[in-house]
Amino acid sequence: MKIKKGDEVKILAGKDKGKTGKVLQVFPSANRASIEGLNLLIKHMRPRKQGETGQRIEFPAPLNLSNVILVCLQCGQPTRVAYKYLEIAKNDVKRKKKVRVCKKCKQTIE
Numbered sequence: 001m002k003i004k005k006g007d008e009v010k011i012l013a014g015k016d017k018g019k020t021g022k023v024l025q026v027f028p029s030a031n032r033a034s035i036e037g038l039n040l041l042i043k044h045m046r047p048r049k050q051g052e053t054g055q056r057i058e059f060p061a062p063l064n065l066s067n068v069i070l071v072c073l074q075c076g077q078p079t080r081v082a083y084k085y086l087e088i089a090k091n092d093v094k095r096k097k098k099v100r101v102c103k104k105c106k107q108t109i110e
Contacts, residue, residue: 034062
């Protein structure tokens, strides 16, 4: 997945188009992500016990990943994601690590 939990993303379509937020949760099987403070829906809850009042709960509904784009931390611009393999030497053993790379500034995204 090109977008992970904790990433800063910009919304490309929908009622919150143009706004940015932090990814709270990613659902890879559904190809969706939930973004903090955006795409808020209201759920009406009935009172469960006697004497309790009903309430309205606002929660961020998941968005399709095709409607969001990653914002690079270094250049601060919305960007597509590329992948690159870095060689890491650990205890005289070379390993390859797959990292995400910003297409605009060519910096790795951690």
